[in-house]
Amino acid sequence: MRAASLRQALWHRHVNAVNAPAAMREWLTEGGSLTARLSAHSGAFRVQRLHQHRAMCLPDEARRIGLARPGQAWEREVLLRCDGRPVVFAHTVVPLSASASDWPLFSALGERSLGSTLFKDPQVRRGALEFARIRAGHPLMRRAFVALGGDPHDAGLQDAILHDAMAHHATHQTIYYARRCLYRRHQGALLVTEVFLPPVLGLVAATTNKNEMTL
Numbered sequence: 001m002r003a004a005s006l007r008q009a010l011w012h013r014h015v016n017a018v019n020a021p022a023a024m025r026e027w028l029t030e031g032g033s034l035t036a037r038l039s040a041h042s043g044a045f046r047v048q049r050l051h052q053h054r055a056m057c058l059p060d061e062a063r064r065i066g067l068a069r070p071g072q073a074w075e076r077e078v079l080l081r082c083d084g085r086p087v088v089f090a091h092t093v094v095p096l097s098a099s100a101s102d103w104p105l106f107s108a109l110g111e112r113s114l115g116s117t118l119f120k121d122p123q124v125r126r127g128a129l130e131f132a133r134i135r136a137g138h139p140l141m142r143r144a145f146v147a148l149g150g151d152p153h154d155a156g157l158q159d160a161i162l163h164d165a166m167a168h169h170a171t172h173q174t175i176y177y178a179r180r181c182l183y184r185r186h187q188g189a190l191l192v193t194e195v196f197l198p199p200v201l202g203l204v205a206a207t208t209n210k211n212e213m214t215l
């Protein structure tokens with residue numbers, strides 16, 4: 001496997017292109033705010049802010065947010081947790097040229113959900129979703145593994161950490177499913193990428209079981 005293909009993601013406009021399992025496809029195509037859906041499928045939902053700082057954007061993000069070449073951007077990364085389990089790793093980039101009036105709430109979000117602010121703001125225009133299959137070697141997965149306590153340079157450990165972190169979902173997989181969406185507001189651009197982690201599938205199963213028990 002060429003190293004480059006481990007690091008890059010091929011983004012598709014239609015979800016069929018990533019051939020995701022049906023349950024994952026439901027999450028990938030979720031049209032509304034993830035906060036609402038994740039909260040409905042768990043007892044406790046939390047946005048764990050990992051960091052928000054200046055950083056080099058990924059090579060395939062630069063053009064998408066209007067940069068002429070890869071460069072620095074404002075980067076925010078979070079883990080969405082349901083009942084403590086990590087279900088989504090989210091990565092957001094905003095050009096450094098953005099003014100405070102473009103994204104007035106972005107810099108002071110803390111552990112409030114970015115998604116919910118975007119969905120509540122009538123001046124925000126949401127672009128079409130794009131979908132990708134990404135491998136454990138992709139930069140976003142390396143960051144997710146670090147956030148979950150793994151060593152970003154040990155492929156074996158990465159999977160072991162992620163695997164252990166989601167033991168009861170025991171889906172030792174090297175393919176992860178992601179989506180991204182470009183938001184615009186005034187002159188601003190903001191690109192949100194969400195990588196869905198295996199425990200997200202357990203959420204739907206848990207709720208189904210719960211429903212079955214109450215029938």
Ligand SMILES: C=C(O[C@@H]1C=C(C(=O)O)C=C[C@H]1O)C(=O)O
Nearest residue numbers: 033034035078090113114115116
């Ligand atoms: C949880 C939601 O938004 C998430 C929260 C994010 C954040 O706080 O950085 C980023 C991406 C979204 O997946 C939502 O859509 O409501």
